[in-house]
Amino acid sequence: xxxxxxxxxxxxxxxxxxxxxxxxxxAVERVWPVSGNKVDIICERERxxxxxxxxxxxxxxxxxxxxxxxxxxxxxxxxxxRAMTDELSRRCxxxxxxxxxxxxxxxxxxxxxEGHLDWFMSAVAINTPAPARAGxxxxxxxxxxxxxxxxxxxPAVLERxxxxxxxxxxxxxxxxxxxxxxxLDGLTIAVQDETSAYYYAEANLSPRRLILCDxxxxxxxxxxxxxxxxxxxxxxxxxxxxxxxxxxxKDWSLLIRESGRPLFLTKADYGVxxxxxxxxxxxxxxxxxxxxxxxxxxxxxxxxxxxxEYAFPRRASLEGLSFDVEQMAAHxxxxxxxxxxxx
Numbered sequence: 001x002x003x004x005x006x007x008x009x010x011x012x013x014x015x016x017x018x019x020x021x022x023x024x025x026x027a028v029e030r031v032w033p034v035s036g037n038k039v040d041i042i043c044e045r046e047r048x049x050x051x052x053x054x055x056x057x058x059x060x061x062x063x064x065x066x067x068x069x070x071x072x073x074x075x076x077x078x079x080x081x082r083a084m085t086d087e088l089s090r091r092c093x094x095x096x097x098x099x100x101x102x103x104x105x106x107x108x109x110x111x112x113x114e115g116h117l118d119w120f121m122s123a124v125a126i127n128t129p130a131p132a133r134a135g136x137x138x139x140x141x142x143x144x145x146x147x148x149x150x151x152x153x154x155p156a157v158l159e160r161x162x163x164x165x166x167x168x169x170x171x172x173x174x175x176x177x178x179x180x181x182x183x184l185d186g187l188t189i190a191v192q193d194e195t196s197a198y199y200y201a202e203a204n205l206s207p208r209r210l211i212l213c214d215x216x217x218x219x220x221x222x223x224x225x226x227x228x229x230x231x232x233x234x235x236x237x238x239x240x241x242x243x244x245x246x247x248x249x250k251d252w253s254l255l256i257r258e259s260g261r262p263l264f265l266t267k268a269d270y271g272v273x274x275x276x277x278x279x280x281x282x283x284x285x286x287x288x289x290x291x292x293x294x295x296x297x298x299x300x301x302x303x304x305x306x307x308x309e310y311a312f313p314r315r316a317s318l319e320g321l322s323f324d325v326e327q328m329a330a331h332x333x334x335x336x337x338x339x340x341x342x343x
Contacts, residue, residue: 038274038281042118043092050081050098051112051120052323053105055192055215055334058243058312059305060123060270064102064323065316072320073102074312076305077121080142081321083297084272087288100323104214106194109133112275119281123237125196125268132194137276139285141269142298148200148265149238150184150255151245153223157187157232161255161263180265183255187232190219190337197235200266207340214335216240220249222337229339237270238262239306 042048052073056063061075081098088096101117108120113135125146126138152158161183168182190211191197201210211229213219216236223231233255234241242262245252255263272289274282292298 038118038278039088039091039284040280042088042096042281043094046092046094047097047099048085048088049101049116049118051101051103051108051117051122052077052081053108053122054102055105055217057123057216057237057240058248060121060240062312062316065313065320067317067320070322072316072322073100074316074320076143076301077123078321079301079305079319080121080272082319083292084285084288087284091284098321100321102323105192106132108273109136112136112273115275118278119272119274119285121270121272123240123270124273125237126271127268128196128199130199135276136273137278137282139272139274139282140289140293141271142289142292143239143270143302145267146237146239146270147267148197148235149241149262150189150233150235150265151241151252152233152255153252154232158253158255160187161233162258165257165263180263183263183265184233188229190222190231190234192216192219192236196237196266196268201235204265210340211337212340213337216244217334218337220252221334227337235265237268238264243306 052061057075057077059075060077062073064071064073066072081100085096085098101111103111105122108117108122108124109132111117112120123143123146124138126141150161152161164183164185165180168180184205186209188209188211189201189205190213191201192215193212198212209229211219211222211231213222216234219231219234223234234252238254242254245254257263272285274285289298292301
């Protein structure tokens with residue numbers, strides 16, 4: 001035992017003298033990461049840092065509303081934040097306050113990896129492969145049956161999409177397994193940067209016909225301006241697009257199959273995003289979502305936000321959560337669109 005300790009000591013001294021020894025130290029640190037229990041940390045500080053997309057993803061996150069008591073935000077994801085925080089308060093034995101950070105969707109992953117957020121949620125698909133999403137983990141789904149779909153203002157475009165699907169069904173390509181992989185051939189597509197729709201388009205569509213937008217409202221504004229190239233289809237999260245064309249932008253229509261069913265380009269469920277090493281927090285969130293699902297409350301939440309008729313400003317004023325008003329100026333800057341440049 002003594003001899004082994006001496007050998008280890010001499011190896012450590014020798015290692016410090018070698019120029020490449022830092023690599024060994026880095027390797028040891030990666031094999032044996034040092035991290036605390038995130039739940040205990042949250043309980044100790046009595047605050048939980050939660051990220052939400054600054055861009056409205058109705059009905060998951062709505063635009064901010066000013067009230068007599070300050071700015072408020074509401075939506076399905078916001079109601080879930082409240083339920084999660086209540087559960088944390090019970091586990092901690094003290095009141096835990098949610099601190100909301102409304103930031104650009106594309107910045108949520110970075111802020112989580114940098115330790116500024118404990119979790120974030122904004123209709124985030126749990127099955128999207130992307131380099132920017134490394135180092136994160138996902139909870140159980142709280143919304144099922146989502147995915148990427150599209151909307152258009154042109155009946156001619158809708159018929160072209162259907163024709164493309166019929167053509168592929170009659171002449172399937174051996175290297176294209178999905179029945180909808182050619183549905184958008186020859187069309188100009190707009191997507192919000194860094195979302196699941198963006199990564200789908202990057203993997204499957206020609207960059208020569210891809211318009212990148214900072215937000216869904218920016219895509220609508222670009223299309224309304226009649227700018228060139230003209231947008232044929234806007235891709236996005238199907239539940240968000242369906243809500244928009246049903247209640248807000250009725251001049252747009254969902255891409256649907258000839259059977260009348262929505263045309264999904266890929267399917268996805270939506271979950272809460274946490275840091276990969278936050279094992280205890282992930283277990284807590286999974287336990288809570290399971291409890292909400294089995295009790296029927298999660299289903300009631302989805303019905304309340306997706307199916308009921310309501311005025312979201314009233315819900316925001318009555319039950320919305322507050323956030324840092326210093327972010328309000330950036331909140332209303334919905335951004336712009338630009339043609340994707342090939343590398």
